Amino acid sequence: DGRARVTVGRPVVLAIAGSDSSGGAGIAADIRAAQDLGATLRFALTAVTAQSDRQVTAIHPVPLDTLREQIRVALQDGTVGAIKIGMLGSAAAIETVADLLARYPALPVVLDPVVASSSGRRLLDPAAMSVLIARMLPLATLLTPNLPELEILARAVAGVEPPPALSEQAEIMLAAGTKAVLAKGGHDRGDDAVDRLFQSGDGEPNHFISKRLPVAMRGSGCMLSTAICVALAQGDSLAASCRRGKSQMTTWFERMERMPIEA
Numbered sequence: 001d002g003r004a005r006v007t008v009g010r011p012v013v014l015a016i017a018g019s020d021s022s023g024g025a026g027i028a029a030d031i032r033a034a035q036d037l038g039a040t041l042r043f044a045l046t047a048v049t050a051q052s053d054r055q056v057t058a059i060h061p062v063p064l065d066t067l068r069e070q071i072r073v074a075l076q077d078g079t080v081g082a083i084k085i086g087m088l089g090s091a092a093a094i095e096t097v098a099d100l101l102a103r104y105p106a107l108p109v110v111l112d113p114v115v116a117s118s119s120g121r122r123l124l125d126p127a128a129m130s131v132l133i134a135r136m137l138p139l140a141t142l143l144t145p146n147l148p149e150l151e152i153l154a155r156a157v158a159g160v161e162p163p164p165a166l167s168e169q170a171e172i173m174l175a176a177g178t179k180a181v182l183a184k185g186g187h188d189r190g191d192d193a194v195d196r197l198f199q200s201g202d203g204e205p206n207h208f209i210s211k212r213l214p215v216a217m218r219g220s221g222c223m224l225s226t227a228i229c230v231a232l233a234q235g236d237s238l239a240a241s242c243r244r245g246k247s248q249m250t251t252w253f254e255r256m257e258r259m260p261i262e263a
């Protein structure tokens with residue numbers, strides 16, 4: 001009848017995220033990750049940004065009714081198996097996304113808390129932090145901060161300097177509503193890069209360890225959260241999905257290492 005059909009068995013992920021015109025991060029990274037994993041990526045663009053690897057020069061939010069419509073259409077046929085949330089940008093975008101996602105409580109939501117670019121520009125309006133905490137954390141199946149982001153979020157939730165221990169910072173986030181926290185160790189030091197998964201009501205955290213590789217790749221946080229969503233959409237448990245995402249990231253980093261970008 002001419003209508004497109006979704007292939008049975010092919011995982012479908014919805015990414016709610018911003019664009020990065022340099023191609024490094026944001027939705028382009030999500031598409032690369034999904035493509036490499038054989039998944040379909042639908043996406044709802046939250047903002048258009050102009051960037052180089054060194055600076056963000058413009059941020060243009062997508063109108064809220066267009067954001068809402070992208071999500072509504074993506075979810076209407078029931079094939080999306082997991083949702084990844086990246087750059088939201090504003091309090092209004094957060095409210096819009098939260099209002100819609102509250103209607104899909106069965107879908108796992110991976111929240112990559114995009115606060116700033118590596119080049120240092122804020123990608124989340126500072127006034128929107130409290131809205132992110134109040135509206136998005138209770139909807140999140142998994143929060144995927146790097147260590148600086150975890151500290152910023154824990155400070156924003158607690159209202160005071162957070163305890164230095166990672167586990168205590170993760171506890172603060174669990175108490176604020178996310179069901180799990182994957183604290184990514186990429187910004188740490190040491191021969192190994194260790195990601196730690198803290199789940200509410202769970203005793204010991206899971207550890208996912210890889211050798212630290214001497215490569216920096218923009219958009220790696222975007223790719224990891226999308227890879228975790230692909231595994232979740234295939235029905236893997238949260239811990240198994242984090243393990244698969246981490247090991248996939250190592251493969252992507254190794255590929256980077258073999259293909260240095262020419263100056």
Ligand code: PLP
Nearest residue numbers: 018019025026087117118218219
């Ligand atoms: N731009 C957009 C639209 C993003 O979503 C992100 C991260 O998620 C970034 C920039 C930051 O990426 P990086 O840390 O690689 O600069």
